[in-house]
Amino acid sequence: MEEINRISQLPQEVLIRILSLVPTKEVARAKLVSKSWQNLFEFLPSFTFEFLLPRSLPPEDSTDDMSSFINAIDSALKLHKRFTLDRLQLNLDLDLIGSGSRSRLLIDSWIDAALERKVKQLDLRFQCHNAGYYFLPFEVFGARTITDLRLEECRFEICGDTNIDLPALRKLCLRRIRCEDQAIQKLISSCPLIQDLKTSSCSGVQRLHVSELVNLQRLSVICCYALESIEIDAPSLQYLEYHHGSLQCALLLITPCEFLRELILYDRFITEDLFQNLLSGFPNLELLKINDTRLRWIEISHRQLKRLDLTLTNLEAEGILKIDTPNLRSLRYYGCRTPLISVISSLNTSSLQEVDINFINSDDYGHFSILQSKEFFEMMKHCQDIKLNLHIKSKQELIIPKRRRPILSPPVYDIKHLHLLVYNCCRYQLMIDRMFWMCRPQILSISRETEPRFLKVLYNKFRNKEERPKCRISCTTKCWQHYLEDVRIDGDESRAEIDRIITATELSNIVMKCEVRFKLKWRS
Amino acid sequence: MITLRSSDGETFDIDEAVAVELQTIKHMMEDGCAGSQIPVPNVTGKILAKVIEYCKKHVESGKAEEQAASDDLKGWDADFVKVDQATLFDIILAANYLDIKALLDLTCQTVAEMIKGKTPEEIRRIFCIKNDFTPEEEEEVRRENQWAFE
Numbered sequence: 001m002e003e004i005n006r007i008s009q010l011p012q013e014v015l016i017r018i019l020s021l022v023p024t025k026e027v028a029r030a031k032l033v034s035k036s037w038q039n040l041f042e043f044l045p046s047f048t049f050e051f052l053l054p055r056s057l058p059p060e061d062s063t064d065d066m067s068s069f070i071n072a073i074d075s076a077l078k079l080h081k082r083f084t085l086d087r088l089q090l091n092l093d094l095d096l097i098g099s100g101s102r103s104r105l106l107i108d109s110w111i112d113a114a115l116e117r118k119v120k121q122l123d124l125r126f127q128c129h130n131a132g133y134y135f136l137p138f139e140v141f142g143a144r145t146i147t148d149l150r151l152e153e154c155r156f157e158i159c160g161d162t163n164i165d166l167p168a169l170r171k172l173c174l175r176r177i178r179c180e181d182q183a184i185q186k187l188i189s190s191c192p193l194i195q196d197l198k199t200s201s202c203s204g205v206q207r208l209h210v211s212e213l214v215n216l217q218r219l220s221v222i223c224c225y226a227l228e229s230i231e232i233d234a235p236s237l238q239y240l241e242y243h244h245g246s247l248q249c250a251l252l253l254i255t256p257c258e259f260l261r262e263l264i265l266y267d268r269f270i271t272e273d274l275f276q277n278l279l280s281g282f283p284n285l286e287l288l289k290i291n292d293t294r295l296r297w298i299e300i301s302h303r304q305l306k307r308l309d310l311t312l313t314n315l316e317a318e319g320i321l322k323i324d325t326p327n328l329r330s331l332r333y334y335g336c337r338t339p340l341i342s343v344i345s346s347l348n349t350s351s352l353q354e355v356d357i358n359f360i361n362s363d364d365y366g367h368f369s370i371l372q373s374k375e376f377f378e379m380m381k382h383c384q385d386i387k388l389n390l391h392i393k394s395k396q397e398l399i400i401p402k403r404r405r406p407i408l409s410p411p412v413y414d415i416k417h418l419h420l421l422v423y424n425c426c427r428y429q430l431m432i433d434r435m436f437w438m439c440r441p442q443i444l445s446i447s448r449e450t451e452p453r454f455l456k457v458l459y460n461k462f463r464n465k466e467e468r469p470k471c472r473i474s475c476t477t478k479c480w481q482h483y484l485e486d487v488r489i490d491g492d493e494s495r496a497e498i499d500r501i502i503t504a505t506e507l508s509n510i511v512m513k514c515e516v517r518f519k520l521k522w523r524s
Numbered sequence: 525m526i527t528l529r530s531s532d533g534e535t536f537d538i539d540e541a542v543a544v545e546l547q548t549i550k551h552m553m554e555d556g557c558a559g560s561q562i563p564v565p566n567v568t569g570k571i572l573a574k575v576i577e578y579c580k581k582h583v584e585s586g587k588a589e590e591q592a593a594s595d596d597l598k599g600w601d602a603d604f605v606k607v608d609q610a611t612l613f614d615i616i617l618a619a620n621y622l623d624i625k626a627l628l629d630l631t632c633q634t635v636a637e638m639i640k641g642k643t644p645e646e647i648r649r650i651f652c653i654k655n656d657f658t659p660e661e662e663e664e665v666r667r668e669n670q671w672a673f674e
Contacts, residue, residue: 006609
């Protein structure tokens with residue numbers, strides 16, 4: 001069959017459409033394919049120009065690369081053959097490009113060229129370690145065609161006189177911007193149609209009032225360290241992310257909003273009252289994620305909540321956690337054991353599909369008894385997926401007194417998939433025995449961060465299950481090896497990893513490279 | 525029911541709901557130009573069949589909102605574009621002529637994936653493109669675009 005060059009027969013617009021889906025840098029490389037491909041570059045509707053200093057090259061030798069980079073941007077923008085530009089992204093390291101007036105004028109001219117071509121999405125990211133900041137030309141704030149604006153590590157000045165005319169602006173992202181307190185405020189207030197707003201690490205902002213933005217759907221305020229007060233009144237808000245970040249308290253006021261579906265809160269200064277009011281003000285909340293809080297009493301009571309992600313490293317063993325979420329599908333918890341364990345018995349887990357529990361290393365292991373963890377598995381048996389990270393320190397926790405065995409309720413069989421992460425502790429054998437007293441999962445995954453020695457012990461236990469375990473005949477509940485019908489290693493990766501661990505002579509230097517999965521068949 | 529006739533005389537009956545996915549046909553229907561049979565002169569029967577298959581599948585799946593159904597559809601799309609290069613380009617031309625945005629996006633993305641990560645020489649080989657640069661010209665283009673060759 002004769003090989004024909006079909007791609008060059010495509011209409012130019014179609015070929016350009018294809019190339020616009022390829023990263024700009026690769027399209028520049030592809031100029032070498034043929035002369036017609038070389039010419040297509042200037043017809044691209046979007047450009048992303050970024051230049052990373054090659055590690056192998058000392059900075060002095062990079063000048064050729066740098067100048068070709070600068071020329072590429074220059075010619076792409078000034079010789080551009082289209083009337084309009086969809087998107088321009090520039091990642092500029094001012095230490096390399098230069099921060100003198102010549103470089104700044106050059107960058108000004110690029111932005112100018114983009115604005116002239118009615119650019120819709122403008123993404124300017126600067127890096128300046130030693131060089132001074134780039135000052136954004138005020139023309140950007142009069143660009144009527146811009147729908148998406150992203151600015152990173154540059155400066156701009158907005159004062160009372162500045163005329164802000166951005167009627168098409170839907171999405172605004174400001175990162176590491178240093179400006180006057182009111183500049184961002186004025187910018188936001190001048191763009192009533194904004195749907196997506198993100199301010200991250202913007203020093204200088206002391207007060208942020210987001211109101212009258214009836215179209216605002218997504219708001220992220222992250223680590224704006226000078227923030228003293230933040231008021232949010234956005235009736236259409238669906239997603240809110242707030243990372244407080246600083247060591248001084250800020251006033252947080254959020255007006256209730258019926259459309260809010262996702263709330264992410266990292267705020268060590270939030271009070272119990274505020275937290276309660278917050279939850280009651282968002283009746284349709286589906287996702288709640290909390291981190292970095294100092295609350296001692298956390299009560300989460302919500303009918304609609306589907307996903308809960310709690311990182312409560314500061315909630316001590318004596319802390320109170322109450323969860324009443326009948327529709328909860330997914331729970332992620334990172335914190336001390338006791339607060340969660342006390343919640344488990346009252347937790348409504350009928351809808352719970354997946355659970356990811358990480359207990360941090362703490363001194364409260366004395367309270368963690370076998371019965372409590374048994375309850376835990378009982379509650380979780382509807383879950384498709386359980387990820388469990390236990391931090392077991394003392395062997396007291398592991399031994400089940402013989403006299404207790406008969407009265408223990410039977411192990412939970414319905415667990416579909418249990419992920420286990422075991423840190424360095426002692427008595428792995430006892431721990432495995434105890435685990436299988438409590439539950440009999442169908443798939444057991446050993447997480448990558450587990451101690452390889454645990455895996456070795458587990459594997460040997462599985463392999464030796466044919467050997468007669470020494471259970472007394474008088475014992476009505478036999479140990480788990482009696483009930484394990486079959487064990488299979490699931491997948492080539494798992495198999496290879498097990499081989500590697502088993503054959504290793506010295507385990508103390510080894511870490512696991514990947515997760516290892518076993519398929520278990522139990523008889524009841 | 526709308527009847528389309530391919531360049532080689534094959535006819536295809538499709539529901540109106542499917543026909544409006546082909547914007548070109550939709551406009552003809554709106555303008556009242558659509559007679560009993562709408563000719564599609566640039567597209568052979570083999571390719572028109574594929575195009576209609578795509579549109580039918582997407583019209584049916586359009587009703588499902590579930591994540592699982594959307595994942596299934598993505599899988600179906602991925603299988604749909606596993607064809608030889610000639611067919612792929614024919615589908616692109618057909619989707620372009622008939623103005624079916626989703627199909628054009630899918631097929632263009634497929635070709636883009638074939639280009640990504642390849643050297644110019646590899647691209648030439650995949651698409652049978654002749655290198656019309658002299659060695660000197662090639663060297664100059666490479667030098668001008670040095671920043672792109674790390």
